[in-house]
Amino acid sequence: MANITDVSRLANVSKATVSRVLSGSRGVREESRLAVLQAAEQLNFRPNATARSLATQATDCVGIILSPQLGNRLASMLPLLEGALARVGKNMLVRFADGAQQQQQAVDELLGGRCDGVLVLGTKQPLNPDSRLIQLDGVSESDNLNLCYDLTFATESACRFLLGKGHRQLVLMLDDKSSPAGKSAIQGYQQALQQQSLPYNSQLVIDGTDNQQALLGLLNRYLPFTALVVQQDAQAADAMRLLREFNLHIPQDVSVISLEGSALASQLTPPLTCIEYPSERLAQESVRVLQAQLAQSLRPADEQQKFQGRLVVRESVVAR
Numbered sequence: 030m031a032n033i034t035d036v037s038r039l040a041n042v043s044k045a046t047v048s049r050v051l052s053g054s055r056g057v058r059e060e061s062r063l064a065v066l067q068a069a070e071q072l073n074f075r076p077n078a079t080a081r082s083l084a085t086q087a088t089d090c091v092g093i094i095l096s097p098q099l100g101n102r103l104a105s106m107l108p109l110l111e112g113a114l115a116r117v118g119k120n121m122l123v124r125f126a127d128g129a130q131q132q133q134q135a136v137d138e139l140l141g142g143r144c145d146g147v148l149v150l151g152t153k154q155p156l157n158p159d160s161r162l163i164q165l166d167g168v169s170e171s172d173n174l175n176l177c178y179d180l181t182f183a184t185e186s187a188c189r190f191l192l193g194k195g196h197r198q199l200v201l202m203l204d205d206k207s208s209p210a211g212k213s214a215i216q217g218y219q220q221a222l223q224q225q226s227l228p229y230n231s232q233l234v235i236d237g238t239d240n241q242q243a244l245l246g247l248l249n250r251y252l253p254f255t256a257l258v259v260q261q262d263a264q265a266a267d268a269m270r271l272l273r274e275f276n277l278h279i280p281q282d283v284s285v286i287s288l289e290g291s292a293l294a295s296q297l298t299p300p301l302t303c304i305e306y307p308s309e310r311l312a313q314e315s316v317r318v319l320q321a322q323l324a325q326s327l328r329p330a331d332e333q334q335k336f337q338g339r340l341v342v343r344e345s346v347v348a349r
Contacts, residue, residue, distance in 0.1 A: 031072035040068035090120045091319065092139035094132055095150040097125045102261070102289050102306050103150045103166060109312035110148065117320060119145075129154035136162060146319045153208070160322050163315055166210075174322075176315050179335035180210055183288045183304040184217030184258065186340060190302075191256045192225050195349035196284060198254040200247060202237040202264055214260065214288070240267035248275055255349055256284040262293040265301050265345075284346040290338065299344035307336045 037044045042061050049057050050065040057065075068074075091114055095103065111121045122144055126135040132152055136159070139147050146161040156162065158172035166177045184201070191199055201218050203211045219229050232252055235243045237260065244267075247254070259265045265287045269279050277283050279299060287294060290305030314336070 031074040033074075035072055036065060036068045036074050039072065040064040088143060088145050089118060090122050090144045091316075092135075092144035092147040093121055093123045093150065094126055094135045094139070094147060094152075095123070096127050096132075096152075098127065102291055102308070105291060106150065106165070106308050106312050109309055110316065113312045113316040117316060119316075129156075133157060146323050148315055148319065161319075163319050163322070165311060165315055174318065175333045176311055176318065177333055177335055178306055178311070179337045180213040180288065181217040181220075182335070183338045184214040185221045186217075186338075187258050187286045187288060187304050188218055188221030189224070190340060191258070191284060191286060191346065192221060192227075194284070194346060196256040197225075197227060197349075198252075198256070199233065200244075200254045200257045201234045202240070202243060202257060202259045202268065203234070204237060204260050206234055206236055210260075218258070237261075237264045240264045241271050244268050244271050254283070256286070256346070259285065259287050260289065262287045262289045262291045262297070262301060262303070266293065266297055269297065280345050280347045286346055288338070290341055294341070295343065297345070302343045302346045303341050304338040305341045307338055310336055 033044050033047050037047045040047065040061070042065060046057060046061055047065050047069075050062050051069065093107065093110060107121075107123065114121050122139065124135045124139065126132045129152075132149060132154065133156055136147055136149065136156055140159065140161055146163070148163050148165060149156065149167060150165045152164055152167045155171040156164070156167075156173060162173050164171055164173050164175045167173070167175045188199055199218070199222075201214065203214055205211050206215060215234060218234065222229055232250070233247075233254060235247055237243050240263075248271075257265075257268055259268060265285050269285060272279060272283055279285055285301065287301050287303040288306075290303035294301040294303050314334070318334075
């Protein structure tokens, strides 16, 4: 098995130069760097991870923290994050934590020597500011950098698509309309209505925590509607099932559009039109930004970076 001495001999450089090249340190001539990399590849040399960590004071590991109750949308990002991290030579350590206290404890533990940085998915509570921490779809009030889905844009886009098809009574079903995400969605809903000079009816905005009960209450109040905008694909599946029990056909009687666009969307009957969540872009950008913050030791950024979804038209929406 080749070692660092073999690489240094083949590359005709010192062992210290080999160590600097393989650890990514600066101050090495390009000619020497290329010689080391070619020698390492020729000898199939892979530096010991533990030794490299001791030399560079880096773990080459990024922690991922998420709630066990997290929806399919964010949980499905784990393989995308793993792939993005692998491409930059990082490993992934996943921790499940619920609530502000557990999540902060998990952050402190991982940043205490186990990981170089941490990505927190979907936290609803502000976490202590740290340049090694990035939140994905976290609370907007946090002092940490938050990369998030532009739910205002997604909701406005979904509603404008329906309005363009002639729909005028639109129901908006949310996880929690009092949450920051819920308020963002309502803002997009109102903006779309205002552009068409249509009134806002708060009775058509419902909480979907108990999907069937929320929609059942709406049906029992005999409020007319021709289209349903849901926050999650699972809500669409439940709504379609209940609407059929009331002899309402999808999409002939009620059109349905989702703000998620998971794998479930294409499996429903009819296949679900949606504003697709930008999972791959969020995963790639979160890793890139975290790498930049770790390399430059940037101070925590008190800002959000929003990512827009894209409209995927299937068969659950028809014109009126």
